[in-house]
Amino acid sequence: MRFRLPRAALLACALASPATAFAGPSECDAIVKAMLAVPDQPGVRQVIMLSPTQAGPTSILHKDAMYIREHEAKAWMKVPLDAAKRRAMAEAGLKALPLNDCQSADGETLGGVAVNVYAFKQRNPLKPGGMASSRILIGASDGLPRRMDLPDGMAMSFEYGDFPAPTP
Numbered sequence: 001m002r003f004r005l006p007r008a009a010l011l012a013c014a015l016a017s018p019a020t021a022f023a024g025p026s027e028c029d030a031i032v033k034a035m036l037a038v039p040d041q042p043g044v045r046q047v048i049m050l051s052p053t054q055a056g057p058t059s060i061l062h063k064d065a066m067y068i069r070e071h072e073a074k075a076w077m078k079v080p081l082d083a084a085k086r087r088a089m090a091e092a093g094l095k096a097l098p099l100n101d102c103q104s105a106d107g108e109t110l111g112g113v114a115v116n117v118y119a120f121k122q123r124n125p126l127k128p129g130g131m132a133s134s135r136i137l138i139g140a141s142d143g144l145p146r147r148m149d150l151p152d153g154m155a156m157s158f159e160y161g162d163f164p165a166p167t168p
Contacts, residue, residue, distance in 0.1 A: 006019065012149055019123070029105055031138070034143050037085040043060070044059075044160055048062075057069065061086065066078075076166040101119075104116065110147060115140055116140050118136050134149060144158065
């Protein structure tokens with residue numbers, strides 16, 4: 001069976017993929033540190049919203065696998081992927097699309113969690129020569145990403161906890 005993600009999901013994955021191979025201000029360092037912490041978490045659920053009312057791909061990360069479905073009407077697929085491989089993918093992503101123009105903003109609260117807010121730019125892989133502006137909300141107490149606001153009204157939410165493995 002061949003699995004294909006929509007272009008929006010590929011863009012979101014590319015924009016959410018940080019790495020250590022870049023130099024930047026402390027704001028960029030904080031974003032990279034937060035994103036590199038995600039692969040090491042024991043349980044993560046990520047939901048990409050294609051618009052404020054349209055959910056897109058959802059993934060659940062476990063220690064040794066990632067479960068993903070394109071949208072709610074599709075079946076879950078299990079992809080063997082441990083934390084080391086997820087980290088390597090994340091690092092490769094930012095080498096290809098490094099962060100630029102990172103800035104911090106006033107803190108906010110998201111779902112009862114205090115978050116630090118950062119804005120940044122990356123090359124847009126879907127628009128050659130173009131830049132994409134994004135915003136990331138990082139938990140103030142744990143340093144973990146909680147939400148990314150992506151170009152074109154898309155967003156990615158991050159939840160941490162003990163999520164059961166879906167049935168593929």
